[in-house]
Amino acid sequence: MLRPMTISLKPSQALSLWHQVSLSEVRDTAPDLTMRQAAILLTIYLDPPPHTVRGLAEHLGVTKPVITRALDTMGTMKLVTRHRDPRDRRNVVIARTVEGALYLERFADVIIAKAAALPR
Amino acid sequence: MLRPMTISLKPSQALSLWHQVSLSEVRDTAPDLTMRQAAILLTIYLDPPPHTVRGLAEHLGVTKPVITRALDTMGTMKLVTRHRDPRDRRNVVIARTVEGALYLERFADVIIAKAAALPR
DNA sequence: GCATATTGAAACGGTCCCGTAACGTTTCCA
DNA sequence: TGGAAACGTTACGGGACCGTTTCAATATGC
Numbered sequence: 001m002l003r004p005m006t007i008s009l010k011p012s013q014a015l016s017l018w019h020q021v022s023l024s025e026v027r028d029t030a031p032d033l034t035m036r037q038a039a040i041l042l043t044i045y046l047d048p049p050p051h052t053v054r055g056l057a058e059h060l061g062v063t064k065p066v067i068t069r070a071l072d073t074m075g076t077m078k079l080v081t082r083h084r085d086p087r088d089r090r091n092v093v094i095a096r097t098v099e100g101a102l103y104l105e106r107f108a109d110v111i112i113a114k115a116a117a118l119p120r
Numbered sequence: 121m122l123r124p125m126t127i128s129l130k131p132s133q134a135l136s137l138w139h140q141v142s143l144s145e146v147r148d149t150a151p152d153l154t155m156r157q158a159a160i161l162l163t164i165y166l167d168p169p170p171h172t173v174r175g176l177a178e179h180l181g182v183t184k185p186v187i188t189r190a191l192d193t194m195g196t197m198k199l200v201t202r203h204r205d206p207r208d209r210r211n212v213v214i215a216r217t218v219e220g221a222l223y224l225e226r227f228a229d230v231i232i233a234k235a236a237a238l239p240r
Numbered sequence: 241g242c243a244t245a246t247t248g249a250a251a252c253g254g255t256c257c258c259g260t261a262a263c264g265t266t267t268c269c270a
Numbered sequence: 271t272g273g274a275a276a277c278g279t280t281a282c283g284g285g286a287c288c289g290t291t292t293c294a295a296t297a298t299g300c
Contacts, residue, residue, distance in 0.1 A: 005240075006236050006237075006238070006240075007127065007129070007133070007235045007236065007238055008232075008235070008236060009127070009231065009232050009235050009236075010232075011225065011228040011229075011232065012166075012228075013127070014227075014228040014231035014232050014235070015162060015165070015166060015224055015227070015228050015231075016166060017231070018141075018158070018162060018227070018231060019159065019162035019163065019166055021138075022155055022158050022159040022162065023159050023163075023180065025155055025159075026155055026156050026159045026180050026181070026182070027180065027181045032155055034154065034155075034256095034257080035142055035145055035146055035152055035154075035155070036146050036257090038138070038142050039139065039142040039143050039145075039146045042135060042138065042139035042142065043139065043143075045135070046132075046135060046136060046139055052277085052278090053277075053278055053279090054276085054277065054278080060143065060146050060147065061146070061147045062146070063258090063259065063260085064277085064278065064279085065258085065259075065260090065278090065279075065280085066257085066258075066259085067278090068278065068279060068280085069256090069257070069258085070257095073256085073257090088266080088267075088276095088277085089265080089266055089267085089277095090265070090266045090267065090276065090277040090278075091266095091276095091277065091278085092277080092278060092279095104135055105131065107134075107135070107138075108131040108132075108134040108135050109131075111129065111134035111135075111137070111138060112128075112129050112130075112131065112134050115127045115128070115129050115134070116126050116127065116128060116129075117126075118126070118127055120125075120126075154286095154287080156287090172247085172248090173247075173248055173249090174246090174247065174248080183288090183289065183290085184247085184248065184249085185248090185249080185250085185288085185289075185290085186287085186288075186289085187248090188248065188249060188250090189249095189286090189287070189288085190287095192249095193286085193287090208246095208247085208296080208297070209247095209295080209296055209297085210246060210247040210248070210295070210296045210297065211246095211247065211248085211296095212247080212248060212249095
């Protein structure tokens, strides 16, 4: 049964969804990400590669050190990895990890569950 | 035309929605909230009052100073106000503001727009 | 009345993130 | 070949948040 419909939310549903997902993350003892880190991580996993520090900085509208530091933190969490680009050794290409994919998979499950439980 | 259906998202849609909304907030020059602050603000505006520091702390599973500090910050942003409870002057009741309502209204609009633009 | 409990806030030390500026490395090009 | 440009990182000072502990004010109960 296909439902080729755009997803339309009422304001109360939109806020409730964000509320429930945020609560899940806050209550969770898991290490949580800042809004910027989340945006960076999602860009890396959802937008087509390759990803560079400069490209991410432009895409998010932030400075390069912000990206470098976020990658430091998320690298420690094993959510992303970095390698020098052999073709242009000035560049650093950011790659996904298994742990990062699992992290986002679990996160998507939370969003889906909360969306399904939303009052009509 | 009514659509009394539960909202069902595919994993890619769930992550894409969070991605797009996060990007909007990051790119915005507006002051953004931490995940905890957002959870507190949404609880205040979506759950029935009255709200106290202790109640919010229990609800989110964090310590009271976390709530006090978040209220300090969001109070400076005029998103919430605090008053002593005249019936029990140990309590502080947290109240909504016009600015806070507008902030969340605008936030809901972003979520709704991104949800509507989601690929099927 | 007085000790105890409760509430929210303040103090303290530590950690992380921020923006700006400077830096080392690598590439480009005149 | 040598200077300029591009890339990512590091350094620096400042600010925000954290958890724990302590505190002042208020309420409760013997």
